[in-house]
Amino acid sequence: MEAMAIGLDHITKTFLHRVKGRVTAVDDVHLDVEPGELLTLLGPSGCGKTTTLRMVAGFEKPTRGRILFGRQDVTGLMVNQRNMGFVFQNYALFPHLSIFENVAYGLRVKQMPAAAIRSSVTEVLEMVGLTGYEEQFPNQLSGGEQQRVALARAIVIRPQVLLFDEPLSNLDAKLRVHTRVEIRNLQKTLRITSIYVTHDQEEAMAISDRIAVMNRGRIVQVGTAEELYYRPGTDFVARFIGRINSLPATARRGEVSPPRLDICGHPYPQPGGGRQAAAGEAVRVFIRPEMVALVGDPAQGDFPARVTARTFLGEKVEYVLEAGGAPLGATAYASAATTLHPPGATVGVRLPAEHLMLLPEEKDLP
Amino acid sequence: MTAPAPSALAVKRGRDPTLTISVVVIWGFMALFILFPLAKILVLTFERGGHFSLANIIEILGHRSHYQAFWNSLLLGGLVGLLGTLLGFFFAFTAVRANLSRRWTLFLDMAIILPLISPPFTTAIAMIFSFGPRGLITYDLLGIGRFNVYGLHSTLFAETITYFPIAYLTLKAILAGIDPNVEDMAFSLGSGRWRVFRTVTLPLTIPGLANAFLLLFAASLADFATPLILAGNSFPVLPTEAYLQITGLFDLKGGAVLSFALLVPAFIVFMLQRFWVGRRYYVTITGKTGSQTAIKSVSPWAARLLLAGCILLSLVIVYFYLLLFYASVIAAFGANHALTLKHYRVVFTEGLKAIQDTLVIAGCGMLLGGLYGVVVGYLVGKKAFVSRTAMEIVSMVNYSLPGTIVGIAYLIAFNDRPIMITGTALIIVAAYVFRYGAAGIRTTVAILQQIDPSIEEASHSLGAGTLTTFRRVTIPLILPGLFTGLGVVFIRSMTAISATIFLVSINWTLITVRILEKMTELELGVAAAFSILVVAIVMAVTAAIGGCLRLFRQPGAPSMSSILGG
Numbered sequence: 061m062e063a064m065a066i067g068l069d070h071i072t073k074t075f076l077h078r079v080k081g082r083v084t085a086v087d088d089v090h091l092d093v094e095p096g097e098l099l100t101l102l103g104p105s106g107c108g109k110t111t112t113l114r115m116v117a118g119f120e121k122p123t124r125g126r127i128l129f130g131r132q133d134v135t136g137l138m139v140n141q142r143n144m145g146f147v148f149q150n151y152a153l154f155p156h157l158s159i160f161e162n163v164a165y166g167l168r169v170k171q172m173p174a175a176a177i178r179s180s181v182t183e184v185l186e187m188v189g190l191t192g193y194e195e196q197f198p199n200q201l202s203g204g205e206q207q208r209v210a211l212a213r214a215i216v217i218r219p220q221v222l223l224f225d226e227p228l229s230n231l232d233a234k235l236r237v238h239t240r241v242e243i244r245n246l247q248k249t250l251r252i253t254s255i256y257v258t259h260d261q262e263e264a265m266a267i268s269d270r271i272a273v274m275n276r277g278r279i280v281q282v283g284t285a286e287e288l289y290y291r292p293g294t295d296f297v298a299r300f301i302g303r304i305n306s307l308p309a310t311a312r313r314g315e316v317s318p319p320r321l322d323i324c325g326h327p328y329p330q331p332g333g334g335r336q337a338a339a340g341e342a343v344r345v346f347i348r349p350e351m352v353a354l355v356g357d358p359a360q361g362d363f364p365a366r367v368t369a370r371t372f373l374g375e376k377v378e379y380v381l382e383a384g385g386a387p388l389g390a391t392a393y394a395s396a397a398t399t400l401h402p403p404g405a406t407v408g409v410r411l412p413a414e415h416l417m418l419l420p421e422e423k424d425l426p
Numbered sequence: 427m428t429a430p431a432p433s434a435l436a437v438k439r440g441r442d443p444t445l446t447i448s449v450v451v452i453w454g455f456m457a458l459f460i461l462f463p464l465a466k467i468l469v470l471t472f473e474r475g476g477h478f479s480l481a482n483i484i485e486i487l488g489h490r491s492h493y494q495a496f497w498n499s500l501l502l503g504g505l506v507g508l509l510g511t512l513l514g515f516f517f518a519f520t521a522v523r524a525n526l527s528r529r530w531t532l533f534l535d536m537a538i539i540l541p542l543i544s545p546p547f548t549t550a551i552a553m554i555f556s557f558g559p560r561g562l563i564t565y566d567l568l569g570i571g572r573f574n575v576y577g578l579h580s581t582l583f584a585e586t587i588t589y590f591p592i593a594y595l596t597l598k599a600i601l602a603g604i605d606p607n608v609e610d611m612a613f614s615l616g617s618g619r620w621r622v623f624r625t626v627t628l629p630l631t632i633p634g635l636a637n638a639f640l641l642l643f644a645a646s647l648a649d650f651a652t653p654l655i656l657a658g659n660s661f662p663v664l665p666t667e668a669y670l671q672i673t674g675l676f677d678l679k680g681g682a683v684l685s686f687a688l689l690v691p692a693f694i695v696f697m698l699q700r701f702w703v704g705r706r707y708y709v710t711i712t713g714k715t716g717s718q719t720a721i722k723s724v725s726p727w728a729a730r731l732l733l734a735g736c737i738l739l740s741l742v743i744v745y746f747y748l749l750l751f752y753a754s755v756i757a758a759f760g761a762n763h764a765l766t767l768k769h770y771r772v773v774f775t776e777g778l779k780a781i782q783d784t785l786v787i788a789g790c791g792m793l794l795g796g797l798y799g800v801v802v803g804y805l806v807g808k809k810a811f812v813s814r815t816a817m818e819i820v821s822m823v824n825y826s827l828p829g830t831i832v833g834i835a836y837l838i839a840f841n842d843r844p845i846m847i848t849g850t851a852l853i854i855v856a857a858y859v860f861r862y863g864a865a866g867i868r869t870t871v872a873i874l875q876q877i878d879p880s881i882e883e884a885s886h887s888l889g890a891g892t893l894t895t896f897r898r899v900t901i902p903l904i905l906p907g908l909f910t911g912l913g914v915v916f917i918r919s920m921t922a923i924s925a926t927i928f929l930v931s932i933n934w935t936l937i938t939v940r941i942l943e944k945m946t947e948l949e950l951g952v953a954a955a956f957s958i959l960v961v962a963i964v965m966a967v968t969a970a971i972g973g974c975l976r977l978f979r980q981p982g983a984p985s986m987s988s989i990l991g992g
Contacts, residue, residue, distance in 0.1 A: 119886075154881060165885070
């Protein structure tokens, strides 16, 4: 079956909240998911990502806007007419049915002949590595196994679209990493267009073709993991994906145009691309900790800083420094030859100008 | 795939005509069979000469014997509550914490469940056989000829034996819910066993103990059969006084006032349970046990002692039932111990009508009560409508009230136009449906709360429509609720008497009423045979329902003991 694009055409969802009155949970979300792609909706809790997913599934109806599967407008279609597979956060297995019957459920609804059901279910259970579990019941399985049954049940009906609602959040850390690789492999093999919801940025980066970062009901930025990490569109994205330093800076007066930025007494050229700071303006400049370079001799750096804490993590060392009264994080990838700076020492800091970012600020960070 | 017009598919919440009709119909039935009789009893109590008046109450309770009965009822209830809770805790603690082998646990469970499924007289009859004028223990064993079996002591003992299983089931669930790791934690902080029990286990159980006490207090307050046989003239209690007032003196008003006096403490207990105890549970039953740890809170010696105590008490119960059986197969207890089946012959000839009537009524009540339980449970547990909470509370009223009140209320309400159904089977069936159907409501609501909405969404996402989802997912999941409802209504219909003693007639009678009649006619052998028959039927039905429940292997399914605990 040819993979199908999913279109979210300017959808908005408002609820009537008992206390807060009318609340906009999803605000004019516009998104195109390419055929065969896995796109992740990433954001803090309450950002509207699950509501968006539930509208694609049909559990909720958008207040405004349309949902398209390929060229078909499915906005008015009931859930059971959308030919979509949904994997729930709590698995939602039918407790009164065996594993076989759980997976067969969707095929029985379609009134497929018994022999075809048997072969389809057997094939899918093999795919998720649960052969031999047919006669067990959901409460006899571990969390990871239950999650794989949920996955098998969703893909056995050969859906055009696969939707995941935080499917790994109930698993322990190790199983989470393992299962997300399985989900990704299966999705690639079957080439089913998928939307995946999570609040875990590492999971999102590991599993997705593209990520849509959401905040306060809106999509802030869409891009690959690298794009979001190296070229975040706003300070919210920069903070949400990975870790980042936020440094106070002032644009110098009466100098070259555009004015250079003063960070801890050292002048830096303004970062290109984004916005420009006007002379005299106080701004915040962003830089990833691993881009911050430390040298043992303070005179060799752009400006001096004092080491306040050091965490040795094997392949890397994380420092917390203090420079000009503000904290600064730095990550150094370690080899046997690396010199470790002891807490209390004064070191020199170098900020590579090409990695400095001046970002538009979003209000109300989580 | 063609898309139907969106408007045709839009689900309009809150404008579901089926819902509206069901709610209106259910309210109609509740108004007729719950609120109307209760209103009647209040009117009869407070009305004199067309005006509101307290004169009736003052007049009736002014009688010394009635006034005494009120305090006797409270005293008996308090003592039964205290002793029963103690006994229940003792058994529950042993079952949960004494590392019993499976076989012992099973034995204790069986012995404890016997009083729960028996008609209410069985312990009382066995008491007469043991401690009566020709009692096996008092006369034959100890040679006491003139031991007085009637009075507070016997009633207290019989009621404690009959009702402590309720405390056992309540407390067992609580104790089992206490994570042994919490006790381990106290040990690791240096506490000894006794200190852990005193400072950790016991405080965590206190809300459960309070709840068990209230349950037993209410059960004793409502108990009619035991005091009728064992209390005698010197220790009148309210339910028996109300009964005598109506059947002996044909004084409906007096009966109504006396049952109102019963209603006040019953109502206080109901409110305490709902708003005080209910909010003080520390232990949440998650079904998830912490990591397995050996129980260290009871020393091996203490465990052996606890078990020995429990076995001794269980043997007392077993002895009562064996005695009952023995009395049913001999000619005359205390006089002629020749084996005979003549009592059973009486049961199956003269008593056949009562058996048939009881089975017909229990059968009808079971079907209607089960249906009522699931429908109301589904509405209350799943649907949103304006009068939902009110419906939930009203549905529990007849269940919570002492049976005597319900019986008298029905007698008063349906004795006259517009609805004259006194003397029919309908009135008895209605009494059972609206009293014991509440158990089905409770289980259905509990099960529905455990069903995550996403399970139904999952069904929709797999292509199933609303009807298919209801048929293939929702119905199978609430079936245990239906079975529970069926089981409780049937068992209670077979064993109850307090409400229906007022509602039987020449045309429709019940086994339990026949047992009482045989007791008063001093045909104790026949009474014993009837009791054994009821126990046998109830056991068979209990086993059948337990088997049905086991077919549904799922986390939410209640066990048989939870059915009987209600």
